[in-house]
Amino acid sequence: MKDDTTIRGAVHTDLQHDSAIKHATGSATYTDDIAEPVGTLHAYLGVSTETHARIHNMDLSAVCATPGVVGVLTADDIPGHNDISPTGREDEPVFPTEKVEFNGQPLFAVIAETRDAARRAAELAEIDYERLPHALDPIAAQEAGYPHVTDPLTLQRGEAGPALEAAPHRISARMSVGGQDHMYLEGHIAFAIPGEDDDVAVHCSTQHPSEAQHMVAHVLGVPSNAVAVNVRRMGGGFGGKESQMNLFCAVAAIAAKKWNRAVKIRPDRDQDMTATGKRHDFVIDYDVGFDDEGRIQAVDGQFAARCGFSSDLSGPVTDRALFHADNAYFYPNVRLESHPMKTNTVSNTAFRGFGGPQGVIAAERIIEEIAYALGKDTLEIRKANFYGPDGRDLTPYHQKIEDNIIARLVEELETSADYQARRRAVLDHNALGGIIRRGIALTPVKFGISFTATWYNQAGALVHIYNDGSIHLNHGGTEMGQGLNTKVAQVVADTFQVDFDRIKITRTTTEKVPNTSATAASSGSDLNGMAALDAAEQIKARLIDFAVERWQAEPDDIRFLPNRVEIRDEVITFNDFIKQAYMARVHLSAAGFYKTPKIHWDRASGKGRPFYYYAYGAACSEVEIDTLTGEYRVLRTDILHDVGRSLNPVIDKGQVEGAFIQGMGWLTTEELWWDDAGRLRTHAPSTYKIPLASDRPRIFNVNLADWSENREMTIKRSKAVGEPPFMLGISVFEALSMAVASVADYRECPRLDAPATPECVLMAVERLKAGRAA
Template sequence: MDKSAFPDPTFVISGPMHASRRHDSAHKHVTGTADYIDDLPEPSGLLHGALGLSDRAHAEIVGMDLSEVAATPGVVWVFTGKDVPGINDVSSNGSHDEPLLAETKVEFHQQPIFAVIAETRDIARRAARKAKIEYRDLAHWSDIDGALENGGALVTSPMTLSRGEAKSEMANAARRLKGRMRIGGQEHFYLEGQIAMAIPGEDDEVTVWSSTQHPSEIQHIVGHVLNIPSNAVTVNVRRMGGGFGGKETQGNQFAALAAIAAKKLKRSIKFRPDRDEDMAATGKRHDFMVDYEVGFDEEGRIHAVDATYAARCGFSSDLSGPVTDRALFHADSSYFYPHVHLTSKPLKTHTVSNTAFRGFGGPQGMLGAERFIEEIAYAVGKDPLDIRKLNFYGKPGSGRTLTPYHQEVEDSILERIVGELEESADYQARRREIIEFNRDSRYIKKGIALTPVKFGISFTLTAFNQAGALVHVYQDGSIHLNHGGTEMGQGLYTKVAQVLADSFQIDIEHVKITATTTGKVPNTSATAASSGTDLNGMAAYDAARQIKERLVAFAAEKWDVPVSEIAFLPNRVRVGNQEIPFPDFIRQAYFARVQLSAAGFYKTPKIHWDRAAGKGTPFYYYSYGASCTEVSIDTLTGEYLIDRTDILHDVGRSLNPAIDIGQVEGAFVQGMGWLTTEELWWDAKGRLRTHAPSTYKIPLASDRPKIFNVKLAEWSENAEHTIGRSKAVGEPPFMLAISVLEALSMAVASVADYKVCPRLDAPATPERVLMAVERMKAVG
């Protein structure tokens, strides 16, 4: 068949795509009418679950008396790991190192040991506290230093990236420096906490509603713990109240517990931990410690880099391998290293197992690279921005395009992005004014920084780069859309609906977006790695393409016209010299017995990765951006204000500029929180003490930059064949917040007349800023 009627989806320019449209649930979010799992009508006879948690960081379980728990009025069942019908494990990677319920040993404070099922949530939670558990305490450590002091046990295999001769060439560099940077973790703090509800079916069937980014993994885990096949488990997700990576694997436990109890008691079960339990018992962003040596010339051009990235991973492997791998993938940030040797060190600690978080290790790797640049700038007495531009990846043919993992950077727009922002933010003039201000101001000091972003897009596990979609066109011309992506507030459902509406040239209001379910689209990948729109948008387009091919063939035969004379126009179809309203056209196709349903599929091309060799093309393309931030600090208290931020970010040809700008703004503020106020702290007994809003400070609306200018690079277009030539927007803008830390560093450095690099660790809380100021006073 002539394919001319089916244009390449990367070149679609009309219709609903590329238009600013509100999030499909925006009005529901602000009015409180959006249904989350805890808002769904509760099935008759619903029971509630609660966790029984350990109060030791590392200990053997010597004895367990749960008789008082079970005897509590209203308690229906109490179960332990011995009651799991299948495998007592919820590890996401098949390593079998993460028990659903600890049986003989606990390895972090607040690790689940048993579960209580009761008539109400309050009864279950109160009963859980009546357990009498006898422990034999074991040695524990909760941070990177403790892990290293006790042998540095690894939770998963490390990775090395190498190119050139970093160690020998380091000696040939004109100048060298060594340093260490500590980078803190971060709590996801999604507004909707972890939750799952399981409803038993007949035979071995069970249906689970879960707040998860990975429905297929929940399906597999529930199957494993119940010892039933995946086809007996259906997982549904309409929306999440935030995820940020915290619901990629961490929902496994709650869904598995609910499903076990539902099948055992033949009643519906809901698990919803409160915020304290959620924060204590679920994983977070990995803390990192970067030890580095950098060789460079007198101009500040990098010659060699040798660095080790140690991470606090927690008691089990979870996603620590891929996260620490991704840190190395972004340890170059935007810069070419002629000679480089990078090693990850994923360390086991007696803390909750850390997990995915927006950026997935990339922010930590990138932050280390910006420290290298900052150190060099102070060493040679230059503006860090000059050192950044000097070390950018070059154009093809420059000999400066090969990454540490041996992928060519062929699409760099770093110079244009940074150059345009430098001009529009009036960076040079403002920096001169700030230096003059600092010279005359005794207590208040200012800083400014402009930092770039280069972020690779794709799952580094090649198999995850696939997606499916199911599209039904009904007789009245309305369309039903289902795909494997999950909606957590990021606007994925809206964007994919725009793709489908554009494909058929109908109003988006005629496209019904339905809950993600494993019963319609199987074997889905997690909605993560910023790939949700890339993958699911193309899968939906593929389904539409199949249906349109059938419709065109039907029209060509019925009206005896060539394919070239058939076109989909806004809400109608032109066939020869007549135009038929879309619903009428579809109804005629139905009566002609045209199949009006299709399953679409997409897999990302070109990518491949050999982890053992440390070589390949793990990313389909790169997203770019730049941010310029100005801050003021009080040198007497360490307090600071974010005065102004200007951002220019690359999303290719935006599918929805309004949603994309919102993603950039939100990612920046979340990144700002990671680098400034959000601090995780464990005490000497291994207890997380920052486990509630009262002790853990996320950014408020009042913390955002007082002047906040955000623009998309409207001239950008993805060189690769993505949907609408767009680029990912979920994770890349998170790293724009690095400009905040760099600006704070400049303000601190002014105390010593910019003589030395302040080496400001993250998060740069007011206390850390104040201590850094005092160190600078000693230097000055």
């Protein structure tokens, strides 16, 4: 019998993802599962085989003559603007007209009766190129005099130069940090259906429906109200579907309107990986001054990034790398500069952490350098440099840290993971001098939450209560497996004190909630949860007013109880209460809205409060390496992570686990490699290694800091969880570094570059051995 004293799905409780069973059974509907209307056409991209070249002639006659081909789209077929730049810099054409700027750049699209016909025909184009010199990485681009793709940023506080000169100790070096492919299970896909007049409906896999809407309208030369973009769910996104879907939506929509038939475009995995952007590679030059206790006196950091041929989101990504280059540490004097370099590669884009991980790992390398220089434990140096009171609470961008809990988190994890005893055991093991060496590291993370583009910190939601008591929920966020819909529905269920099952969560569509922000920056629950709460509270207020009038009661006499409403001494079911409200003509629908308070940012001065609050976490990882092969495994990882008052602890814990594994993959196995001709050679699962189940830590303990509560008025005092735990994978990288350092008695920082593949580890071991022998 049902317990009517509680509701199923209240906030702060474990609740299964609303689509979990559908995911497991294969019944969840994705864009490619939508039934195709009779006459649906299929598109496929024809791409450049050169890396940097002028186009002298493009002969597509053989393509058009292929059986099943209906036609070809080129730049000449674009009725509106030939640009899909998400920042409006007009540097990213749908199809180029004069010059190709990376190998694999889309040049045209084949439209055919079948996908196979379109794919095969795309290979038949004959293109006459004039090759031009190319630069593939940020250093080569700087040496070749390539421009920045967007304006650089400088953050500074104090006097870094003089403080470096005066510091008792000083170290400067360079670190290369590799990129990462999103490797979502569902690739890019768009399915456009033409309507009357200028109308077109686009079903697609995008994290940013409103941007896709605007881009389609832009290329078609129509107003945004003519374009509807729909997203039921994505099979993963991780930032790769924030701006990169623009191309596919544009091609499908142009073709659909040109031939007045539905058009679908779905690249295969190879083309998806070569034609779409990735996490930015960075080359980081750092200069640090510190005292005898390991306390940092000054930092100068130069962050050069491989951005690709156009700006895409490289400006905010490289900005955010600087925002997180302090991680959890106070720099008394600091100067940080970004160098977003144009390169002849695909335009890199958003990826979980949005530049933050590249900044955080630079901070951890600085800590590591100090520890090895002074012969101290890296954790000791970390603690000595944590943000704290007494003037040690101001970031390089001049935001004061007011919610600092990092010291408590680290102390608790240090105890629960038995770090000190295990470190002694690692040192004792390595002292035996065997082939297998071990390492252990405990690393923190402090991650700011909000879009640094302030205007994106807004959201809308739509809530209906039907007269039978069922509830319809729609919001501007997109579901990509992270459980956003479940959490937002829990908020609505909690507001009305009804069971979660009563709420129908519908697809994200620009027809219901306009001007949506991307589901990114870890802000999905923060923004959309608050917008949904606003809508629900509006309806609830009307219902209370109705009850006051209908029962001649006071507002305090009305209580929403689990699936029922109490008015004085009378209790009626929620369904009956709603039916009576409907009969009394109470408006049972509301549009909610939320904008994040307190934030502001002046990029020109490098000062402001770009983040509403911070999320914190810590991870302790132990590894062992084979010094003869460079192979390694993760023996154990312990995590303590801060999500405030969790909306759904079991989903948040899953997010922490997944983020850690993805972060570990970025730093260990996931290597992007371009050959000298500019061709991406790691363009499929066969050549690009993501972590497997067998790569996870043998012992994996993940806990949430259940004592934490957001001091800011976020949704139910929770904190974001999508991006912050990604950086916890750095603990594995740092542990690998300790294991390598053991071959030279920890006298030298190994200076591993990322990813630390077995080859990289082996070369570092041999380098340290050679140095010791010399």
